[in-house]
Amino acid sequence: MTLRYLTIPVTAFQQNCSLVWCDETMDAAVIDPGGDLPRLKEAAQKRGLTLKAIWLTHAHIDHAGGTGQLAREQHLPIIGPHPGDQFWIDGLAKQSQMFGFPPAESFTPTRWLADGDTVSIGRQTLNVRHCPGHTPGHVVFHSPAIERAFVGDVLFAGSIGRTDLPGGDQDTLIASIQQRLWPMGDATVFIPGHGPESSFGVERRSNPYVGER
Numbered sequence: 459m460t461l462r463y464l465t466i467p468v469t470a471f472q473q474n475c476s477l478v479w480c481d482e483t484m485d486a487a488v489i490d491p492g493g494d495l496p497r498l499k500e501a502a503q504k505r506g507l508t509l510k511a512i513w514l515t516h517a518h519i520d521h522a523g524g525t526g527q528l529a530r531e532q533h534l535p536i537i538g539p540h541p542g543d544q545f546w547i548d549g550l551a552k553q554s555q556m557f558g559f560p561p562a563e564s565f566t567p568t569r570w571l572a573d574g575d576t577v578s579i580g581r582q583t584l585n586v587r588h589c590p591g592h593t594p595g596h597v598v599f600h601s602p603a604i605e606r607a608f609v610g611d612v613l614f615a616g617s618i619g620r621t622d623l624p625g626g627d628q629d630t631l632i633a634s635i636q637q638r639l640w641p642m643g644d645a646t647v648f649i650p651g652h653g654p655e656s657s658f659g660v661e662r663r664s665n666p667y668v669g670e671r
């Protein structure tokens with residue numbers, strides 16, 4: 459019995475929304491439902507999954523834009539992000555306008571997350587690490603059992619998250635990556651918020667922003 463996942467790029471920003479599920483109970487969580495909700499619901503239905511929760515890495519519109527509507531329609535709890543992103547949630551309507559998104563429904567997280575928390579789906583549990591820098595309230599979800607981490611916009615294959623938006627800070631972001639992601643182990647594969655998967659080992663060696671080459 460294990461944790462499985464499927465990543466579906468959504469919105470004009472090709473944001474990686476992931477369905478994660480326990481293959482024993484078939485209960486699923488949606489990580490970062492930025493939009494394209496019909497596609498997400500269809501993907502869950504096709505695999506016989508029951509949506510149980512929304513988990514948010516951070517509150518940028520491409521990651522959180524579909525949260526309010528999906529939570530309301532499917533009666534799902536909203537887990538995360540860290541309270542540092544409250545101002546981004548408050549600003550969702552403005553973000554919709556700024557980035558040309560359909561108006562996002564506002565929402566209030568059912569449960570905020572903090573560093574060291576855990577989240578569960580079915581019989582599977584993931585660890586939560588607070589990784590500020592891209593946004594102040596950014597969190598990542600780590601499954602040691604399958605050596606996977608869902609890292610949102612903290613780290614990408616060959617790059618790191620942008621830090622020029624309000625609340626961003628590059629030194630903080632680099633510290634988050636080095637102190638909270640690297641200890642998860644070189645073999646750990648991460649699912650970034652945009653683009654292809656990579657491993658911490660590969661990035662640690664060759665990433666131009668945080669590599670040790």
Ligand SMILES: [Zn+2]
Pocket residue numbers: 516518521592611
């Ligand atoms: Zn972002």
Ligand SMILES: [Zn+2]
Pocket residue numbers: 471473518520521611651652
């Ligand atoms: Zn993003």
